[in-house]
Amino acid sequence: MRTAVLTGTFDPVTAAEITAARKLLQEHNLDGVWLCPIGEGILSLQERQRLLAMAVKPWRHLHTGRPDVVPVMEMDITDRADEERVRAGEFLRAAQGIRRELAVSGYYLEQVVDACCKPRRAAHSRSVAEVCRKLAHAHHLDEKLAWQAGMLHDVTKKWDDDTSRRVVECYYPEMLCYSPKVWHSYTAPVFLKQVLGIRDRKLLHAVECHTLGNGNADLDRILYIADKCEPLRGYDVSAQMNTSMVSLKEGAQMVYDESRRYILETEGFDVKSTGPDTENTVG
Numbered sequence: 001m002r003t004a005v006l007t008g009t010f011d012p013v014t015a016a017e018i019t020a021a022r023k024l025l026q027e028h029n030l031d032g033v034w035l036c037p038i039g040e041g042i043l044s045l046q047e048r049q050r051l052l053a054m055a056v057k058p059w060r061h062l063h064t065g066r067p068d069v070v071p072v073m074e075m076d077i078t079d080r081a082d083e084e085r086v087r088a089g090e091f092l093r094a095a096q097g098i099r100r101e102l103a104v105s106g107y108y109l110e111q112v113v114d115a116c117c118k119p120r121r122a123a124h125s126r127s128v129a130e131v132c133r134k135l136a137h138a139h140h141l142d143e144k145l146a147w148q149a150g151m152l153h154d155v156t157k158k159w160d161d162d163t164s165r166r167v168v169e170c171y172y173p174e175m176l177c178y179s180p181k182v183w184h185s186y187t188a189p190v191f192l193k194q195v196l197g198i199r200d201r202k203l204l205h206a207v208e209c210h211t212l213g214n215g216n217a218d219l220d221r222i223l224y225i226a227d228k229c230e231p232l233r234g235y236d237v238s239a240q241m242n243t244s245m246v247s248l249k250e251g252a253q254m255v256y257d258e259s260r261r262y263i264l265e266t267e268g269f270d271v272k273s274t275g276p277d278t279e280n281t282v283g
């Protein structure tokens with residue numbers, strides 16, 4: 001039996017690496033190819049092995065781990081640049097069988113945020129994610145989903161106005177009347193769906209509503225509160241947080257009222273009059 005062992009970091013395994021393995025199988029007339037993760041990675045060896053098993057499932061002659069017989073060849077096929085692009089958010093470059101799992105599991109979200117955001121924004125996102133997790137825990141809600149929403153809510157904040165306008169024009173034309181500062185709430189769900197393959201409606205809706213505070217679901221409120229109350233913002237939000245730990249509805253209302261008052265005082269306009277959907281938005 002002619003076998004080969006192909007090692008790599010597989011952090012995660014990419015479509016190109018699977019193609020390389022299949023090509024070797026054919027070119028060397030092998031009976032089977034075993035893919036084996038090695039070295040340090042963002043994910044543990046076990047997690048990478050699990051993803052590899054999902055990636056090779058459609059291919060009868062591809063396996064994970066090591067064969068029982070001595071292989072006729074062993075080589076490293078790591079495509080570092082390609083793996084890095086996946087970790088930066090190009091999930092479509094990952095092996096087909098794991099794309100969905102990457103989106104659902106929340107793997108590499110910190111790397112995606114680091115790649116898409118400036119350092120200060122990335123730090124804010126991590127901080128929001130932790131507050132989201134804390135609030136979800138207090139209310140017996142999905143902590144992982146809340147953390148993911150916090151991590152990703154500002155992922156398109158760096159986009160320039162022209163790019164954002166084109167996306168908003170296409171997917172949310174009714175939001176063009178709002179300030180460009182609001183648009184990232186609407187470009188982010190498009191990016192999350194189309195680039196990362198995220199389909200969770202609760203998460204996408206919470207991201208959509210995080211600037212205007214116009215969502216009434218638990219996760220909408222958690223993200224809205226966490227975005228305004230994360231500790232790096234540097235102001236005293238203990239009253240809002242204490243209330244939010246007991247009631248998300250009352251907490252979100254408090255944050256909304258405070259934010260409205262602040263914008264009126266500092267920027268001279270009432271957020272209730274900035275768009276058609278802001279009336280009675282929270283509560």
Ligand SMILES: [Fe+2]
Nearest residue numbers: 153154210211
């Ligand atoms: Fe934001």
Ligand SMILES: [Fe+2]
Nearest residue numbers: 124153154227
């Ligand atoms: Fe934010």
